[in-house]
Amino acid sequence: MSRKRVAILISGRGSNMQALIEAAKAPDFPAEIVGVFSNKSDAPGLDFARANGVPTATRSHKDFATREDFDAVIDQTLTAWQVDYVCLAGFMRIFSTGFARKWTGRMLNIHPSLLPKYKGLHPHQQALDDGASVHGCTVHWVIPELDDGPAILQAQVPILPGDTAETLAARTLVAEHRIYPEALRMLASGEIAPL
Numbered sequence: 450m451s452r453k454r455v456a457i458l459i460s461g462r463g464s465n466m467q468a469l470i471e472a473a474k475a476p477d478f479p480a481e482i483v484g485v486f487s488n489k490s491d492a493p494g495l496d497f498a499r500a501n502g503v504p505t506a507t508r509s510h511k512d513f514a515t516r517e518d519f520d521a522v523i524d525q526t527l528t529a530w531q532v533d534y535v536c537l538a539g540f541m542r543i544f545s546t547g548f549a550r551k552w553t554g555r556m557l558n559i560h561p562s563l564l565p566k567y568k569g570l571h572p573h574q575q576a577l578d579d580g581a582s583v584h585g586c587t588v589h590w591v592i593p594e595l596d597d598g599p600a601i602l603q604a605q606v607p608i609l610p611g612d613t614a615e616t617l618a619a620r621t622l623v624a625e626h627r628i629y630p631e632a633l634r635m636l637a638s639g640e641i642a643p644l
């Protein structure tokens with residue numbers, strides 16, 4: 450079995466990245482994590498990646514004059530790692546259209562809502578403010594429009610009386626850690642039709 454080469458992009462905690470790295474340790478998992486890139490050199494997730502032998506690269510977006518210039522560095526890093534697929538895992542940067550177009554069909558994201566509901570920031574609070582009774586998360590293809598590519602996998606979680614954005618986020622995160630590795634497994638094993 451030739452395993453697909455996957456890079457993960459993070460900006461912070463990296464718990465979804467951790468779930469992907471752990472899943473890829475299984476000998477029969479059809480993908481290997483070949484690198485983790487972060488726009489924050491102090492992203493806590495980087496420590497886990499390094500401790501698990503995954504190469505890391507960091508560059509701050511603040512060091513670049515334009516979005517395009519920063520994205521060019523990400524593109525060079527992904528190309529050097531010879532990646533087949535990219536998983537965004539809490540990567541809190543918006544891509545330039547050119548970069549997003551180039552990687553469309555090879556890039557996934559996880560968003561903590563049942564897309565197309567509650568795109569953008571604070572999706573848990575958006576769900577609570579909306580009076581929703583069900584929330585969840587979505588693994589989807591990344592396309593140039595933000596949080597808008599076709600869904601690959603979704604999971605629902607209940608909204609319970611007394612929930613805050615924090616308690617709802619914690620419940621949703623458990624589901625995220627389940628469906629992101631499963632979506633990557635499906636993609637890398639050819640079970641998902643190309644975009």
Ligand code: GAR
Pocket residue numbers: 459460461462463464465466494538539540559560561569622625
């Ligand atoms: C996750 O809940 C992820 O779904 C969300 O950020 C969190 C990152 O946590 N992503 C977005 O909101 C993207 N629009 P993690 O760093 O522990 O994986």
